[in-house]
Amino acid sequence: MTVLTTVSEQAILPPKAFPHVKRPFISSHRGSRFIAPENTLQGFKAMLALGTGVIEFDVRLTKDHQLVVYHDEVVNRTTDHKGPVSSFTVSELKSMKAAYNIKDKKGSFAFRNNEEIKISTLKEVFEEFWGKYPKILTSSDVNMNIEIKDNDMLASELLIDLLSKYEKSNEHVLIVSNYCPPLENIQNKLPLVPTGTCEKEAMSFVIYHILNDLFYPFVEIGKLFMKDRLENQYSAFQLPTSHMGINFSTPYFVQDAHALNSKEIHYWVVNTKQSMKQLLLLGAECLITDRTDLALEVWEEMKLPLTNNWMEKYQDYLPYVIKPSEDFEEVHTCVAFICQVIGSIKPILIVVLVLGLFVCLRLMSYIFGMMCQGKNSKLKVD
Structure with missing residues (x-):
């Protein structure tokens, strides 16, 4: 099926991510890495059982040119092996214990002896949650926020090939990356698939906002010189609440984003209830969190809608939910020149x-x- 690749003309507005998901929504970062084995099928299912609307995960290229679900450049932190992901074949990666070094609140290695928790290929994740292709996806299929970790066109080509096999997969994914070329390749070949801004575009927006804010309300300089370039096909800004001393979580910041072709603001990684409530009141469409459990409490307290179609189906995976051993913030390393310069x-x-x-x-x-x-x-x- 190649429905995604044939579009007569570019849409005026960028495609909306997860049109079936009620706003605002929760995205479980690496399957909520603090309370479940990160980037694993078991962790994803545990979060779906809790009630998340979207699972977020990362993909990397292997030695034999396949995409596997893994975050770090090397396997040392979570597995029983050492070395770069790119130096192993899929078969070698699948022989590892994917949650070998994950600890619970007591400091115990909660999953060290679990032989079932493996590193999965992206194809296996799609087949697990969407079924085998060819298939037309519906609102009952799982939503995925997928981050491409490699600055390699092969990664985007492999992803494009898999997405093209599922009709309406564009309604169930948001593709993000720090790097622009893989995302631009997806925009060109699958224009209906929503993408998050790459780091260069995100930093351009930060400059745009600073220029607007400099002499507001007298004149918004950013809108005079940069608005047209930023009204592109990226669907969402995925940003931390602050970076390099610049606050990204202000009402005017969110307003500026929404004014650019209705782009959404998705904040990462938000792990406290106080921060969650503040960002939701600002108008954020999505909170990407390691603490899905706390986010669900916030949604209940604020009486916000949830898209939790999969709770009953995956109840057997709730034992994979653990109390976290630690809460630490995501460290962002600049990859774009403009970010390094700033x-x-x-x-x-x-x-x-x-x-x-x-x-x-x-x-x-x-x-x-x-x-x-x-x-x-x-x-x-x-």
């Missing part, structure tokens, strides 16, 4: 912006003074 010159940038604002205020004060002086002179002459 990070390295941030102190200089702050000084320049402050000086620019000071000069602007002084100039406005001078002009206002001259206008008043001219008016007073005119009155004296009269």
Whole structure:
């Protein structure tokens, strides 16, 4: 089936991610890595049993050019082996214990002796939750936020090939990556598949917002010079609440995003109830979290709608939910040049912006003074 690849003309607005999912929604980060074995089928099913609307996970290329579900560049942190994912074949990766080093709240290795928890291929995940292709997906099929971890066109080509085998798969995925080329390849070949902004585009939006905010409400400079370029086919900004000292979680920030071709704001990784409530009140469409359990409590307290079609089906996987051994924040490493530049010159940038604002205020004060002086002179002459 190749329905996704034949579109007569580009849509005016970018495709909406997960149209069947009620807003706002919960996305379980790596299958909620603090409370279940991360990026595994067991962890995904456990979160679906709890009531999540979307499972989020990462894909990487193997030595034999397949996509497997794994986050880190190396397998050391979670498995009983060491080395880069790209140095192993799928067969070798599947021989590992995928949750070997995961601890529970007591510090015990909760899944060390579990032989069933394996690293899965992306194809296996699709077949597990969508069934074998060819197939037309419906609103009852599981939703997936998939991050491409490799800056390699092969990764996007393999993903495109798999998505093309499932009709209406575009309604059940959001594809994201720090890197622009894989996402642009998907936009070109599967224009109905929603994508998140790559890091370069996300940082361009940050600059756009800062320029708008600089002289607001007098003039929004970003809209004058950058708006047209940012109204592209990316569907959502997936951002932390702050980065490099810049606050991304303000009402005006969210408003700026929504004004750009109705782009959504998805915040990661949000792990406290207080932060969740604050971001939801700002208008965030999605919270990507390691604590799906806490997010569900927030949804209940705030009386927010849920898309939890799979709770009953996966109840047997609730024993895979554990109390977390630790809560730590996601560390973001810049990959885009613009992000690296902003990070390295941030102190200089702050000084320049402050000086620019000071000069602007002084100039406005001078002009206002001259206008008043001219008016007073005119009155004296009269």
